[in-house]
Amino acid sequence: MTEFLKGGLILAGSIFMLVAALGVLRLPDLLTRMHATTKAATLGATLIMLAVALHFAQVAVVARAFGVILFIMMTAPVAAHVIGRAGYFVGSRLWSGTLKDELKPNYDPLTHQLKSHRETEANAARPQCDSDDAS
Amino acid sequence: MSNVILLSLAVMSLALCLVFVRLYRGPSLPDRVVALELFSSILVGVIGVIAIATDVPSLLDVAIVMALMAFMATIGFARFLERGGPRDD
Numbered sequence: 001m002t003e004f005l006k007g008g009l010i011l012a013g014s015i016f017m018l019v020a021a022l023g024v025l026r027l028p029d030l031l032t033r034m035h036a037t038t039k040a041a042t043l044g045a046t047l048i049m050l051a052v053a054l055h056f057a058q059v060a061v062v063a064r065a066f067g068v069i070l071f072i073m074m075t076a077p078v079a080a081h082v083i084g085r086a087g088y089f090v091g092s093r094l095w096s097g098t099l100k101d102e103l104k105p106n107y108d109p110l111t112h113q114l115k116s117h118r119e120t121e122a123n124a125a126r127p128q129c130d131s132d133d134a135s
Numbered sequence: 136m137s138n139v140i141l142l143s144l145a146v147m148s149l150a151l152c153l154v155f156v157r158l159y160r161g162p163s164l165p166d167r168v169v170a171l172e173l174f175s176s177i178l179v180g181v182i183g184v185i186a187i188a189t190d191v192p193s194l195l196d197v198a199i200v201m202a203l204m205a206f207m208a209t210i211g212f213a214r215f216l217e218r219g220g221p222r223d224d
Contacts, residue, residue, distance in 0.1 A: 007139040010184060014143035014150075017177050021150035024157050024173055030165050033157075037173040045176050045202075048183040052195065061192040068183075068198050072176065075202070079172060079209040086216035087165030 006051045013047030016040050029095040030087045038080040045072050140188045147181050168212045175205035 023036025046069050053065040091109070094101060107114050151174065158170040179198045186194035 003136055006187070007136060010139055010143045010187070011146075013180055014146040014184075017180055018146050018150045018153075020173055021153035021177070024170055025153045030163070030169065033166065034169050037169055037176075041173050041176040045179050045183070048180045049198075052183045052186055055187045056192050058192070061195065064192075064195045064199065065183075068179070068195065068202060071199065071202055072179070075206040076176075079206055079213075082213040083165055083168050083172075083209055083216075086213040087163070090163070090165065090216050092163050092165055 002054060006054050009047045009051035009054070013044040013051065016044035016047065020044065029098075030092045031084060032095065034080050034084055038076050042072055042076045045069075137188070140184055143184055144181065147177055147184070150177050151181075164212070164216060168209060168216075172205055172209050175201055175208075 017040070020037050020040035023040065024033045027033045027036055049065045049069050053062040056062070056065075088103065089109070089112070103114075106116070154170050154174050154177065158167055158174065161167040161170055179201050182194055182198040182201065186192060186198075
């Protein structure tokens with residue numbers, strides 16, 4: 001029983017990793033590639049570490065396996081956020097079929113400043129209104 | 136059981152090859168960093184399967200160090216890409 005469970009976990013984990021690799025090879029731009037790698041690779045490593053914990057069934061090994069799972073689950077979103085942010089600021093091109101880029105009208109790449117939506121809309125409609133209020 | 140281990144190792148080697156293609160072709164540096172991160176997390180899986188196959192539980196420490204190094208490398212590359220990022224101190 002445990003053997004079957006272990007084999008199933010190992011196979012499922014490696015197949016999720018293959019799916020992540022296919023996604024990083026086939027998807028069209030940086031953010032979609034990150035969407036493939038972060039989730040599928042985290043799940044694959046988690047399943048394989050669960051299989052390791054089942055195989056060794058000692059307290060020290062199970063604690064270390066769960067430590068690996070916890071570490072991967074905590075660091076993968078942080079790493080994906082940081083590299084996605086850096087990639088957007090560096091100016092990697094989005095896919096041509098992208099429907100919505102909410103950062104684009106509000107972010108100024110020259111001054112590295114982000115304005116709220118209301119602020120930019122008011123600036124576009126009445127450019128001298130703010131200076132009247134300030135004076 | 137050994138057949139399952141061999142099959143999963145073969146599947147993960149194929150995955151490593153596919154990631155290496157993206158690492159070679161990647162049009163920009165962030166794509167390559169993403170590919171490197173995926174490479175190391177597939178390597179964590181390979182180390183786990185080898186720990187099962189050889190009955191050596193100490194290999195889990197190698198997996199922990201591998202995950203830690205991948206995270207540090209990603210953070211470092213991101214800081215490098217943003218040129219230190221905005222600071223106001």
